[in-house]
Amino acid sequence: MANIQGLSAANMTPCTPSMDAAREALSTYFGYEAFRQGQEVLIGAVLSGRDALGIMPTGAGKSLCYQIPGIVLPGLALVVSPLVSLMKDQVNALIDAGVRGSFLNSTLTPGQQRTVLARAEAGTYKIMYVAPERLADPLFREFASRVEIPLIAVDEAHCVSQWGQDFRPAYTGIADFIESLPKRPPVIALTATATDKVRRDVSVLLGLRNPECVVTGYDRANLKFGVEKLNPKQKRTRIAQFIAAHSGDSGIVYCSTRKDVDGLSGWLAAEGLPVARYHAGMNKAERDDAQERFINDDAPIMVATNAFGMGIDKSNVR
Incomplete structure (x- = not known):
């Protein structure tokens, strides 16, 4: 696996990675030479220490908006995700790309969970996926207070608003977790679906501070809907x-x-x-x-x- 420290550009300090480092990570780990629409703005905001909110359609590359900062920033980036299947897929893809990823959810035994936390605290991982319910666990909060967390990403961020609160009530506790940390990191919230009201809810309920907001649109030119009437x-x-x-x-x-x-x-x-x-x-x-x-x-x-x-x-x- 490539050395993370090797991604540093000449004009970059360990605490403030540059967009040059982000572009190098994009090429080294994911094989892309250029960012897609919206990605560079969101990544740049996070690397500068600013909160961000991205409304991008499925397939637009939302994951890279937190994975790239997670790679180049020092410490362990936390990704809050509601889907066990997504965690597994994302971590497998990261590992295949040479990035040290992990997840912590109910599919792991208590012993496996302890092992993951111990390895994370020892600096084994760069990115960890967790379910929103995990953030209320006193043991996890104690763990989070001891490790360096340079970024918190909230995937499916619309779950903090309206019907999402019924779907995953734990999303409403994310802001409290963030404020409980010894040092508040930048927060990036991402979703494919958000009306203006939901967008405002996400920003307020997550406690985003002057976030950089990117909306790339909802059109999916590669999708087609058709209806057939059959017996x-x-x-x-x-x-x-x-x-x-x-x-x-x-x-x-x-x-x-x-x-x-x-x-x-x-x-x-x-x-x-x-x-x-x-x-x-x-x-x-x-x-x-x-x-x-x-x-x-x-x-x-x-x-x-x-x-x-x-x-x-x-x-x-x-």
Whole structure:
């Protein structure tokens, strides 16, 4: 793995990495020669010690807006994320890129959690993903008071506002955690969806201080919506025809009920198609296996309820 200290530019001090260091990290770890729209402004704000708020569509590269600062800043950057699957995917991708990443969530045993915290305190990691509920844990707060935290990133930041408070009430405690730290770090909040009101809520409820705000728009030119009106008896045949016409692609078929997921996935499998299924009625081992098969293209067709998909990073979903 490349030496983090080796990313320093000549005009840069260890405490204030420059955009040159950020660009070098972008190239060294992620293979890109230039930032996408909005990324450089947000990263520059964070590196200068300023809070930031980014409203960018899915696929626009929000993760790099905190991963790059996490790499070049000294200490351990914390990323608050509501999705276990996203944490796992992001950390795996970081490790593959040569970045020392980790996550701390309920999928780890108490012993594994203690090991992660001990390694983090010893400086093993640059970036750690945590669930918002973790921030209220006295043991975690004690840990956070002892380590250098140069940045806190809040992913899916819209969860602090309106319906999000019901979805993950712990998001409302993030500001309290930030203020409890011995030294307040810059905070960056990121989401793909935010009205003007939600944007204001995010800024106020997270306690952002004069944040740099970047809104890159919501248009996704590579997405298409279509509607077909079918007799219910025609649905399975039409789905099979569509899959056959896109045999080189990967995709997700969403069903409204678990029963429909089981029925359709079983029927597609009987037709000889490489299919996996995913819903909340399956046990964790089954869900994890289905997700891995989908991610690795062993089962490029996923039949699922809306319990699946959010936070899954897969480049060839069509």
